[in-house]
Amino acid sequence: MPTTTWNRHHVLSLADFTAAEYNTVLQTAASFQEVLSRRTKKVPTLQGQVVANLFFEASTRTRSSFELAAKRLSADTLNFTASTSSMTKGETILDTAKTYLAMGTDIMVIRHREAGVPNAIAAEMDRLGVKVSVLNAGDGQHEHPSQGLLDLFTICTLIDPNNPRLELLKGKKIAIVGDILHSRVARSNIWSLTASGAQVHLAAPPTLLPKLFAEYIFEEAEANSQHLITSSSPQSPNRQLFIHWQLEPALQDADFVMTLRLQKERMTAHLLPSLREYHQLFGITRTKLQLCNPNVKVLHPGPVNRGVEISSELMDDPEFSLIQSQVTSGVAVRMALLYLLGSSKVERI
């Protein structure tokens, strides 16, 4: 394993991640990527530890990826689904978490439709003085740190497969296109990509990208973390974030294009005239990619609305699409996060 810089007990947000922490995750994930290419893909690292996947909201890839990552590290896994749990009998979220604590859970991986639930559970675990780590697997519109890290890893390993590191993205142009307002993935990506020195260009219709969006998220993070206002913080004014209400300026010479799903389940009003018009104006197609750097690559966190935010043919085109590599990278990155949280626990005991 690489030498690590890691003092974190929970992973709830990327807002206060330092460059050293990003690089630790990238290098650790690269080691696990190598493990996953072997015939025997399992290591005994977290033997005896319990990882509980507490998913209060639907998920395919994040949940399976965390489960596989925990199993590849030889941890015991517990899976929880809200619809078949005692929550249907009135149990609260904190009581559910304490039930898993009483069973000896070491790491709780939590997804919830409300922003702040993983933070609340982490605060309760800290208050109880227990060593349980909490990993945010997506909370409302707030953050999805493991997705942000796997997107970062996917891009960095494409540039330098042997030594993925944050600095590789310095000066690259990255467009994030789509339903930014409702996207926790976009928020986590904004933190990691701007910390790398990339130029991040957001593009969406004004209803999905309010004018004050950038100020709002930077201010929110500052209010929530004292770490951010220190001078050593990665959240410096040097972060480059641009907002566009048209697609073309964001795509012009872009090195990477990240597309996002229209999150209809989070839309409280009719924010778009029609899906057809949205696809015409903001849908990513091979033709529109001609504006980008010729080596441009396209990402999408999934699940995809084919033919809406991205054309079906582009999604399946291995020349441009990194969508399958994102899913593959997800397991190595989640192994890295579980390992970093789990092994720090062992040292403290």
Ligand code: NCD
């Ligand atoms: C995303 C999520 O759930 O936030 N998907 C994922 O975790 N891979 C994005 C989405 O739902 O559109």
